[in-house]
Amino acid sequence: VQSAVEYIRQHTQDxxxxxxxxxxxxxxxxxxxxKEDVRRAVQWTRDLCERVxxxxxxxxxxxxxxxxxxLCQAPGAPTYLVYGHVDVQPTGDLSLWExxxxxxxxxxxxxxxxxxxxxxxxxxxxxxxxxxxxxxEKKLPVNLKLLIEGEEEIGSPNLAPFxxxxxxxxxxxxxxxxxxxxxxxxxxxxxxxxxxxxxxxIRLSGPRNxxxxxTHGGAVANPALMLAxxxxxxxxxxxxxxxPGFYDQVAELTPEQRKDMAAAELDEKKYAAExxxxxxxxxxxxxxxxxxxxxxxTCEINGIFGGYMGEGANTIIPARAGAxxxxxxxxxxxxxxxxxxxxxxVRQRCPKSVRVEILTHGPAVDAYVTPPTMREMQAARxxxxxxxxxxxxMIREGGSLPILPMFKRVLGADSLMLGFASPSxxxxxxxxxxxxxxxxxxAETITRLFGYLGS
Amino acid sequence: VQSAVEYIRQHTQDxxxxxxxxxxxxxxxxxxxxKEDVRRAVQWTRDLCERVxxxxxxxxxxxxxxxxxxLCQAPGAPTYLVYGHVDVQPTGDLSLWExxxxxxxxxxxxxxxxxxxxxxxxxxxxxxxxxxxxxxEKKLPVNLKLLIEGEEEIGSPNLAPFxxxxxxxxxxxxxxxxxxxxxxxxxxxxxxxxxxxxxxxIRLSGPRNxxxxxTHGGAVANPALMLAxxxxxxxxxxxxxxxPGFYDQVAELTPEQRKDMAAAELDEKKYAAExxxxxxxxxxxxxxxxxxxxxxxTCEINGIFGGYMGEGANTIIPARAGAxxxxxxxxxxxxxxxxxxxxxxVRQRCPKSVRVEILTHGPAVDAYVTPPTMREMQAARxxxxxxxxxxxxMIREGGSLPILPMFKRVLGADSLMLGFASPSxxxxxxxxxxxxxxxxxxAETITRLFGYLGS
Numbered sequence: 015v016q017s018a019v020e021y022i023r024q025h026t027q028d029x030x031x032x033x034x035x036x037x038x039x040x041x042x043x044x045x046x047x048x049k050e051d052v053r054r055a056v057q058w059t060r061d062l063c064e065r066v067x068x069x070x071x072x073x074x075x076x077x078x079x080x081x082x083x084x085l086c087q088a089p090g091a092p093t094y095l096v097y098g099h100v101d102v103q104p105t106g107d108l109s110l111w112e113x114x115x116x117x118x119x120x121x122x123x124x125x126x127x128x129x130x131x132x133x134x135x136x137x138x139x140x141x142x143x144x145x146x147x148x149x150x151e152k153k154l155p156v157n158l159k160l161l162i163e164g165e166e167e168i169g170s171p172n173l174a175p176f177x178x179x180x181x182x183x184x185x186x187x188x189x190x191x192x193x194x195x196x197x198x199x200x201x202x203x204x205x206x207x208x209x210x211x212x213x214x215x216i217r218l219s220g221p222r223n224x225x226x227x228x229t230h231g232g233a234v235a236n237p238a239l240m241l242a243x244x245x246x247x248x249x250x251x252x253x254x255x256x257x258p259g260f261y262d263q264v265a266e267l268t269p270e271q272r273k274d275m276a277a278a279e280l281d282e283k284k285y286a287a288e289x290x291x292x293x294x295x296x297x298x299x300x301x302x303x304x305x306x307x308x309x310x311x312t313c314e315i316n317g318i319f320g321g322y323m324g325e326g327a328n329t330i331i332p333a334r335a336g337a338x339x340x341x342x343x344x345x346x347x348x349x350x351x352x353x354x355x356x357x358x359x360v361r362q363r364c365p366k367s368v369r370v371e372i373l374t375h376g377p378a379v380d381a382y383v384t385p386p387t388m389r390e391m392q393a394a395r396x397x398x399x400x401x402x403x404x405x406x407x408m409i410r411e412g413g414s415l416p417i418l419p420m421f422k423r424v425l426g427a428d429s430l431m432l433g434f435a436s437p438s439x440x441x442x443x444x445x446x447x448x449x450x451x452x453x454x455x456x457a458e459t460i461t462r463l464f465g466y467l468g469s
Numbered sequence: 470v471q472s473a474v475e476y477i478r479q480h481t482q483d484x485x486x487x488x489x490x491x492x493x494x495x496x497x498x499x500x501x502x503x504k505e506d507v508r509r510a511v512q513w514t515r516d517l518c519e520r521v522x523x524x525x526x527x528x529x530x531x532x533x534x535x536x537x538x539x540l541c542q543a544p545g546a547p548t549y550l551v552y553g554h555v556d557v558q559p560t561g562d563l564s565l566w567e568x569x570x571x572x573x574x575x576x577x578x579x580x581x582x583x584x585x586x587x588x589x590x591x592x593x594x595x596x597x598x599x600x601x602x603x604x605x606e607k608k609l610p611v612n613l614k615l616l617i618e619g620e621e622e623i624g625s626p627n628l629a630p631f632x633x634x635x636x637x638x639x640x641x642x643x644x645x646x647x648x649x650x651x652x653x654x655x656x657x658x659x660x661x662x663x664x665x666x667x668x669x670x671i672r673l674s675g676p677r678n679x680x681x682x683x684t685h686g687g688a689v690a691n692p693a694l695m696l697a698x699x700x701x702x703x704x705x706x707x708x709x710x711x712x713p714g715f716y717d718q719v720a721e722l723t724p725e726q727r728k729d730m731a732a733a734e735l736d737e738k739k740y741a742a743e744x745x746x747x748x749x750x751x752x753x754x755x756x757x758x759x760x761x762x763x764x765x766x767t768c769e770i771n772g773i774f775g776g777y778m779g780e781g782a783n784t785i786i787p788a789r790a791g792a793x794x795x796x797x798x799x800x801x802x803x804x805x806x807x808x809x810x811x812x813x814x815v816r817q818r819c820p821k822s823v824r825v826e827i828l829t830h831g832p833a834v835d836a837y838v839t840p841p842t843m844r845e846m847q848a849a850r851x852x853x854x855x856x857x858x859x860x861x862x863m864i865r866e867g868g869s870l871p872i873l874p875m876f877k878r879v880l881g882a883d884s885l886m887l888g889f890a891s892p893s894x895x896x897x898x899x900x901x902x903x904x905x906x907x908x909x910x911x912a913e914t915i916t917r918l919f920g921y922l923g924s
Contacts, residue, residue: 227797232767298687317775330771
C-alpha cells in the first residue's frame with residue numbers, strides 16, 4: 015500500500031486537473047437547459063474510468079444518464095460499489111460569486127467552483143485510489159464497481175428503477191460514498207446517518223391580476239399575507255413542527271449513538287461566527303444546535319416570492335405568492351406519509367379566499383443510519399486515523415442522501431460514508447469550495463481503505 | 470357652454486391622439502433608468518398647454534421636473550388649480566401584458582396601456598375642456614392654473630417644498646383633480662376622501678451566504694421563516710392591525726358620511742367575480758368590504774422575496790428575505806407617528822438571531838376628506854348629472870393622494886376629486902386601461918363644470 019500512497023502524493027497536480035476539467039462542465043440537473051451538460055459530465059467520467067483501467071459505459075435511465083464502471087479481478091475479495099454524482103445545484107445569484115461558478119479558481123490552497131466539494135471533487139478520489147493501485151501494484155485489492163449518476167440534486171428520481179433492473183450488475187458487500195464533510199477542518203469524519211427529505215412548493219393565488227392596494231386593500235385576501243400566516247403556522251411556540259403526528263415515530267437515540275453525538279457537539283459561538291450570524295437560532299426547545307441539525311426533524315423555507323420585488327415602491331396586492339418548503343426527517347419517520355400529511359395540513363389551513371396548489375419536487379426520502387457493527391466501519395476508522403493522525407469523529411449528517419435507504423432496500427447493502435468537504439465549503443451556495451489538501455488526504459484514505467478491505 | 474360641449478364631441482379623435490402620444494413615453498418615476506422619460510413627458514405636456522393657448526413652463530424641483538401652466542384672464546371669476554401627474558407605476562411582469570405597456574392599443578372601445586387611466590388620460594381632460602372653451606368662446610369662464618408633476622407614483626417627495634416656495638404663483642380658490650375612478654361603469658362619482666399611506670420595506674438577514682438547509686437546518690434562524698412570522702404577527706385573529714395604538718385616533722363617521730357610505734355599498738358577489746376571486750376576504754371584523762377598503766385602515770404585503778425562486782428545488786436556508794409592506798390610513802391617524810410605531814414594532818418583534826433593516830419609501834401621507842359644504846361640490850354634481858344622466862355617487866377612496874393634505878396645509882385650499890377611471894381599469898397592474906367613452910364624458914363634465922364655476 016505504501017507505494018500506492020506515494021503514487022497519490024506524486025500525482026496531485028495531474029489529479030487536480032481531473033477535478034477542474036470536470037467542474038468546468040455546468041451539469042445543473044435541476045435546469046432543463048443544462049440537460050446536455052449533465053450528459054457531458056457523465057461521458058467525461060466514463061472516459062476517465064477507462065483511462066484509469068476500468069471497463070466503463072454510459073447507461074440510460076428515465077432521466078439523466080449515469081456511468082457504470084467496474085474492475086472485478088480479485089477472486090475471494092469482497093466487492094464494493096462506489097456511489098457518487100456529477101450533477102450539481104443551480105448557481106443562485108451570480109453576483110455573489112467571486113469568479114464564474116464553472117471557472118475553477120485555486121486560491122490559498124482552496125479550489126473554488128460549483129461541484130468542487132459536492133460531489134465532483136469527492137467522486138474522483140476513488141479513481142485516484144484505483145489508479146494508484148493499478149499503476150503501482152498492477153491490480154486492485156478488492157472488486158470495485160462504480161455507479162456515478164447525474165440526478166442526485168433532483169432527488170435521484172430514476173435511480174430506484176435502475177437499481178432494481180440491474181440488481182445483479184450492482185451486487186456488492188457494501189456501498190462506499192464520499193458526499194459528506196468533515197466535522198471540523200482537519201478532523202476526519204465518518205457520517206453514520208442522514209436525514210430524510212420532503213420538498214414542497216406552495217402556490218397561493220388570489221385575484222386574477224395584481225390589484226391596486228389602495229383601491230382594493232382590506233376587501234380582498236392578500237395571497238402574500240395568507241402565505242406568511244400559513245408558513246408561520248408550521249411551528250409552535252417551542253419551534254416544533256405542527257404537522258399532526260409529525261413526531262409520532264421519531265426514533266430515540268441508543269446509548270452508543272448518544273455518546274457519539276456528545277463527542278461531536280459544536281462550539282456554538284465558533285459555529286455562529288463561521289456562518290456570519292450574531293447568534294444561533296433557539297430552534298426546537300430542549301435540543302442543542304448539533305442535535306437540531308442532525309438527529310431532529312425540521313421544516314425550512316428555502317424560498318419565498320410574490321408581488322413586487324424591485325426597487326422602491328409598487329402599491330399592489332399580489333395576484334400570487336409562493337414558497338419552497340423542505341422537511342428534513344429522522345430515522346423511523348415515514349417520508350411518504352409525512353409528505354401526504356404536509357399537503358393535508360396546508361390545504362386545511364388555507365383560507366377559502368385564496369386558491370392553493372402544492373407541488374412536490376423529487377421523491378419523499380427516508381432517513382438512514384449506518385449499522386455501528388459494520389465491518390467496513392473499522393477499516394475506515396483505521397485508514398482515516400493513519401492519514402489524518404487523529405481519531406475520526408462519528409457524526410449524523412443533517413443533509414439527505416435518497417440513495418441510502420434505496421440501496422438498503424434493493425441491494426440489501428449498507429453504506430459507509432467518508433466525506434472530506436470542509437465545514438466552510440458552502441455546498442449549494444455561492445463560492446462553493448474544497449481544500450485541496452483535504453482531497454489529497456481523501457485519496458490517501460481511500461487508497462489505504464482498499465488495502466484494509468482486501469486483506 | 471353648448472358650443473364648447475359640441476367642440477369636445479367633434480374632436481374625440483384628435484384628443485385620443487394626445488393621450489396615446491403621451492402614453493407612449495415610459496415615464497416610470499420609480500425607476501432611475503426612466504429619469505429622462507419622465508422629463509420628456511413633462512416637456513410634452515408643456516408643449517400641449519402652449520398649443521391649447523395657456524402660458525406654460527417646465528419648472529425644476531429637487532427630483533423630477535413639473536409643468537406649470539396658466540390662463541388667468543377672467544377678472545372677478547374664481548381661480549382653480551388643476552393638479553395631475555404624468556409619471557406612471559412600473560410595468561410589473563411584462564408577460565402579463567397583452568401588448569407592450571407603452572404601445573397604446575384600442576380594443577372594444579378601451580384604450581389599453583400604462584398611464585391610460587392613472588393619470589395621463591385624466592390629466593388631458595382639462596386641456597380638452599380648456600381648448601373647447603378657447604376655440605368656441607375665445608376665453609375661459611374661470612381663471613385656470615395647472616400643476617402637472619412627475620413624481621406622484623413615488624409619493625411626490627419634492628412637491629411640498631415646491632408649493633411652499635411658489636405659494637403665490639399657485640394661489641387659488643380650490644384644487645381640481647381627476648386621478649380617481651367611477652364606483653361602477655356608467656355611474657358618475659365624486660371622491661370625497663382618500664386614505665393615507667406609509668410604505669415600508671423590511672429586510673432580514675441571517676447567515677453570510679445561503680446555507681445548505683440539510684447541513685445547517687435547525688441550528689440557524691431562517692430569515693424567510695422569521696419574516697413570515699413577523700408579517701403574520703401584523704394582524705390579530707379579528708384581522709385588526711396589531712401595531713400598538715394603531716386605531717387610537719381613527720375618526721368615526723358623521724351621520725351624513727354614513728349615509729353616503731351606505732349608498733355606495735358594493736355588490737360583493739359581483740365585485741369578487743370582477744377581481745377573479747371565489748370569495749372576498751373576511752377582513753377586519755365588523756365592517757363591510759366597501760368600508761374595509763375605504764374608511765378603515767389596513768396593512769398590506771405588496772411584495773415578498775427571499776431565497777430560491779426558480780424552477781424545481783434548491784435546498785438552501787436563504788441568507789436574506791424581505792417584504793414590501795404598506796399601511797393605508799384614515800382621517801385623524803397621524804401618518805408620521807404611525808410610521809415610527811411600525812418601525813418600533815418590527816424591531817421589537819424581530820428575534821436577535823437575524824438582523825433587521827427597515828426602509829421607508831416615500832413620505833408618510835395623511836388621509837384627507839373634502840368638506841361636504843364646499844361650493845364646487847354642488848357645481849360638480851350638476852355637471853356630472855347632466856353629462857351622465859344619473860345622480861353621482863359620493864365615495865371615499867381607498868388609495869392615497871399625498872398632495873391633498875399638503876395643498877390644504879400650504880395653500881389653504883380644499884380639493885374636488887372627479888375621477889373617470891373604470892373599476893376594472895387595473896391601475897398599477899398589467900393591462901391598465903380606460904374606456905374612451907368615459908374620457909369623452911369626463912371632458913364634457915369638466916367643460917360644463919368650468920361654465921358653472923364661472924357663472
